[in-house]
Amino acid sequence: MTRLTGKTCLVTGAARGIGEAIACAFIKEGAKVYVTDIEVASGQKTAQNLGAAFLKLDVASETDWAQIAKAVPKLDVLVNNAGITGFEDGVVAHDPEHASLADWRAVHAVNTDGTFLGCRYGIAAMRGRGAGAIINISSRSGMVGIPGAAAYAASKAAIRNHSKTVALYCAQNGLNIRCNSIHPAAILTPMWEPMLGDGPDRAARMKAFVAETPMQRFGTACEVAALAVLLASDEAAYITGSELTIDGGLLAGSAATPG
Ligand SMILES: NC(=O)c1ccc[n+]([C@@H]2O[C@H](COP(=O)([O-])OP(=O)(O)OC[C@H]3O[C@@H](n4cnc5c(N)ncnc54)[C@H](O)[C@@H]3O)[C@@H](O)[C@H]2O)c1
Numbered sequence: 587m588t589r590l591t592g593k594t595c596l597v598t599g600a601a602r603g604i605g606e607a608i609a610c611a612f613i614k615e616g617a618k619v620y621v622t623d624i625e626v627a628s629g630q631k632t633a634q635n636l637g638a639a640f641l642k643l644d645v646a647s648e649t650d651w652a653q654i655a656k657a658v659p660k661l662d663v664l665v666n667n668a669g670i671t672g673f674e675d676g677v678v679a680h681d682p683e684h685a686s687l688a689d690w691r692a693v694h695a696v697n698t699d700g701t702f703l704g705c706r707y708g709i710a711a712m713r714g715r716g717a718g719a720i721i722n723i724s725s726r727s728g729m730v731g732i733p734g735a736a737a738y739a740a741s742k743a744a745i746r747n748h749s750k751t752v753a754l755y756c757a758q759n760g761l762n763i764r765c766n767s768i769h770p771a772a773i774l775t776p777m778w779e780p781m782l783g784d785g786p787d788r789a790a791r792m793k794a795f796v797a798e799t800p801m802q803r804f805g806t807a808c809e810v811a812a813l814a815v816l817l818a819s820d821e822a823a824y825i826t827g828s829e830l831t832i833d834g835g836l837l838a839g840s841a842a843t844p845g
Contacts, residue, residue, distance in 0.1 A: 589819040591616035594661055596654070598622050598645050598704060599668025600638075601629040603775035604723065607807035608665055608814045610636050615815055620658055623668070643668075645700030651707050661711035663818040666704040666745075667723040670696045671738050673780050682736045690737045697741035698748075705752045709763060717762040721817050722749045723810075726771035726833050742769075746829055753827035764826035766817050771833035772796055774804035800835030 623629035712718030728742030
């Protein structure tokens with residue numbers, strides 16, 4: 587028996603990066619996994635490589651979630667992983683003085699609304715069995731302010747807090763549905779590419795980004811996936827409403843605010 591045998595799991599934003607690593611780890615632990623993503627071609631490719639099913643899901647779309655509810659009415663584990671920084675199409679102002687309302691809302695639509703809609707669907711899909719695990723991928727940025735990424739930081743703080751609300755709500759309603767948040771920092775995934783670039787200064791940039799990380803390196807998506815496996819498994823039966831950092835020690839010290 588592996589740790590997730592018999593569990594049906596759905597991971598959002600799983601075409602690449604942390605979501606893909608979580609889907610892969612869940613499958614290795616015996617789970618049936620639905621890879622979902624807004625990107626259909628890469629999502630299908632990832633699902634095929636992993637031996638998972640693929641469903642198109644834009645987490646910001648209530649209509650898409652309604653279709654997911656029809657396709658996957660019963661669920662044991664949901665990972666709300668899809669997220670954007672707001673810098674996907676290049677550098678735009680995201681500081682509190684110059685960010686546009688449209689750019690602020692675009693980040694919240696995916697990160698905050700997407701997690702809210704995911705949790706709402708997850709509770710409904712787990713209600714039948716009265717048990718399950720919801721894992722929300724927040725960030726170190728949900729615990730500290732970021733002058734140049736206001737919407738991202740605020741949205742990740744919202745995810746952190748909403749996870750606790752969901753945990754309390756489920757417990758109050760006699761549901762054994764656990765909800766926890768994971769707070770990674772500096773995990774080397776494609777999300778970093780616009781910030782690292784492929785120029786000659788890439789290595790120096792990478793070094794600079796982890797200069798204040800006690801362990802002096804980026805984390806890997808597989809390291810985050812290992813934590814998700816624990817929270818998804820029955821070993822975590824008494825863990826709910828928790829926030830777990832995975833950051834090479836960054837938040838343990840005072841050098842927690844990114845430059
Ligand atoms: N990489 C890090 O250092 C880091 C640190 C802290 C938190 N996180 C969080 O981890 C999660 C995954 O990050 P990653 O580094 O793997 O990012 P990534 O950019 O490599 O992958 C994100 C995935 O989400 C998908 N996606 C984007 N918008 C979507 C939408 N509206 N609906 C569904 N899917 C959508 C993308 O297509 C992509 O496949 C995010 O929530 C991110 O904020 C990452």
